[in-house]
Every structure is written in C-alpha cells, then in structure tokens.
Amino acid sequence: MKEKELNKIAYLGPEASFTYLATKSLFPNETLIPYTTIPECIEAVSSEKVDLAVVPLENAIEGTVPLTIDYLYHEAELFIVAEVLSKIQQHLMVHKAQKDNWHNIEEIYSHPHALAQCHKYLFYRFSKVPLHQFSSTSAAAKLVSENPDRCIAAVGNTSSAEKYNLEIVEKNIHDFHFNHTRFVVLSKKNIRLQGKESEGKTKTTVMLTLPENVSGALHQVLSVYAWRKLDLSKIESRPLKTGLGDYFFIMDILADENEPMMKGAFEELKALGCTVKSLGTYDTYLTPE
Numbered sequence: 001m002k003e004k005e006l007n008k009i010a011y012l013g014p015e016a017s018f019t020y021l022a023t024k025s026l027f028p029n030e031t032l033i034p035y036t037t038i039p040e041c042i043e044a045v046s047s048e049k050v051d052l053a054v055v056p057l058e059n060a061i062e063g064t065v066p067l068t069i070d071y072l073y074h075e076a077e078l079f080i081v082a083e084v085l086s087k088i089q090q091h092l093m094v095h096k097a098q099k100d101n102w103h104n105i106e107e108i109y110s111h112p113h114a115l116a117q118c119h120k121y122l123f124y125r126f127s128k129v130p131l132h133q134f135s136s137t138s139a140a141a142k143l144v145s146e147n148p149d150r151c152i153a154a155v156g157n158t159s160s161a162e163k164y165n166l167e168i169v170e171k172n173i174h175d176f177h178f179n180h181t182r183f184v185v186l187s188k189k190n191i192r193l194q195g196k197e198s199e200g201k202t203k204t205t206v207m208l209t210l211p212e213n214v215s216g217a218l219h220q221v222l223s224v225y226a227w228r229k230l231d232l233s234k235i236e237s238r239p240l241k242t243g244l245g246d247y248f249f250i251m252d253i254l255a256d257e258n259e260p261m262m263k264g265a266f267e268e269l270k271a272l273g274c275t276v277k278s279l280g281t282y283d284t285y286l287t288p289e
C-alpha cells in the first residue's frame with residue numbers, strides 16, 4: 001500500500017502525549033488527528049474516518065492496557081500493521097505561576113498508567129495529595145496550564161511541559177528505570193507498513209479461546225507452536241466477560257503468518273477446537289530517544 005493513501009491517523013491526544021510522540025516518529029508528514037480516548041481512536045479507524053489509529057498496548061512496568069486489548073477482541077475487527085516502542089520518562093510539572101509553591105501541590109493529574117508508573121514516588125512524596133486519573137498525560141498538562149491559580153500538578157513528558165508552558169519541578173519520577181511502552185498502529189486492512197526502516201523483527205499477534213472442558217487444552221496449544229519451533233514472545237489471558245474462569249488468550253509469535261509453519265499452526269489450532277483470530281503480521285519500529 002502506498003504511503004500517501006495512509007494520510008489520516010488518529011492518536012490518543014491531545015498533542016504532546018506519549019502516543020503523539022510515537023505516532024509522529026513513524027508518520028512525520030501525515031495528518032495526525034487527536035482523540036480523547038482509546039475507544040474513540042479505535043472507532044475512528046473502524047468507521048473509516050481515518051486510515052490508521054495509534055494506541056498504547058503494553059507498558060514495561062504496568063503491563064497490558066486492558067482497554068486496548070479488550071476493545072480489539074470484543075468490539076473491533078482491526079489489524080495491527082506496525083508496533084512502535086518508546087522510552088517513557090515521567091516528570092512532575094506545575095504552572096509557571098506556581099513554580100515556587102510546588103511543595104504545596106493540592107492535586108495531581110495524569111493518565112492512570114503514568115500515575116501507576118510513579119506510584120512509589122507519589123506515595124512517599126505526596127501521600128496526602130489526591131491523584132486524579134485523566135485521559136492522557138498531555139490532557140493533564142493542558143488542564144494545569146488552564147488553571148494558573150490552582151496549585152495542581154501533572155505527570156507527563158518534556159514535550160507536554162514545553163507545549164503547555166509548564167515548569168518541570170521534579171524529573172524522572174517513574175519508579176523503575178526501564179520504562180518502555182509498546183504502541184500499535186491499527187488498520188481495517190491486513191496490510192504491512194512499507195517504506196519505513198524497521199527494527200527487522202517480524203511478529204504476529206493471535207487471539208484465541210480454548211475448547212470447553214478439555215483437560216490440557218492450553219498445553220496442546222503451546223505444543224502446536226513448540227514442535228514447529230515457532231518462538232512465542234508473549235502469552236496473556238484476559239477475561240472473556242462471560243463468567244468467572246472464562247478467558248481468551250493473546251499470543252505474540254516471532255514469525256510471519258504466511259510462513260508454511262504458521263499456516264499449519266493456525267489450521268491445527270482450529271482442528272483442536274480453538275477459535276483463532278489473527279491480528280496480522282507486523283514489524284517493530286523504535287522512537288528515537
């Protein structure tokens with residue numbers, strides 16, 4: 001697919017969010033359209049208002065973004081056409097009018113994942129201060145910028161501080177140094193992004209359910225990949241939302257779904273009674289630090 005056809009791209013905004021930075025690094029010349037929530041981004045691409053959507057999928061500290069995984073399983077028929085890995089550094093920022101008063105911060109706003117990534121810092125340093133979950137780190141920064149009279153803070157990145165003219169009062173407040181997030185680029189079509197320089201890794205994401213009341217069913221699923229020497233880089237279960245103990249599984253396999261071994265694995269899973277859905281094969285891209 002030619003790049004110029006993929007010119008409208010939804011992302012979790014507003015501008016300067018981590019998702020924006022990941023999107024901009026992969027699509028520097030396209031029209032980027034901010035949406036307030038992950039479901040809105042997914043709906044925008046499902047209803048073809050945009051060509052692609054970029055949303056966070058997984059964080060090294062906090063794990064999966066459940067909203068993204070669940071929406072992809074239950075609500076949307078989309079494919080992953082690329083993944084972007086970004087380093088995440090969280091900073092505490094206040095309005096410039098409050099910069100000398102920041103020890104008296106009364107409220108802190110950010111995306112739930114960002115607050116969780118800084119849990120220890122916020123717990124020990126601001127134990128009595130209410131934390132408010134917001135739609136994104138940049139939306140939180142924008143809120144702080146619109147309230148110069150309130151001694152409130154946002155947790156987010158340097159770009160947000162610059163864009164919304166805030167003062168960073170404490171840098172790198174995330175609890176673990178290795179903090180990366182995996183973003184996925186979603187499309188209605190099962191295509192591969194072309195003309196960009198990738199990391200050289202190819203991955204396929206599959207979602208499946210096991211046959212009911214079969215002992216050792218998960219073991220059988222793993223054997224399907226094991227004897228073919230197909231490398232699994234992730235397996236995770238999520239509730240099916242039909243009752244306690246009902247799950248679907250998300251698996252990442254480091255191979256192209258068009259390889260004969262992958263096609264064989266797919267057929268064998270179906271023969272075992274699994275329902276299987278491939279989200280497609282895609283390459284990995286890195287956001288420059």
Ligand SMILES: O=C(O)C(=O)Cc1ccccc1
Pocket residue numbers: 012016017018019020056059088111113114135136137138181
């Ligand atoms: O809130 C943002 O800026 C996002 O893009 C979501 C997010 C939040 C925390 C880490 C990575 C992505």
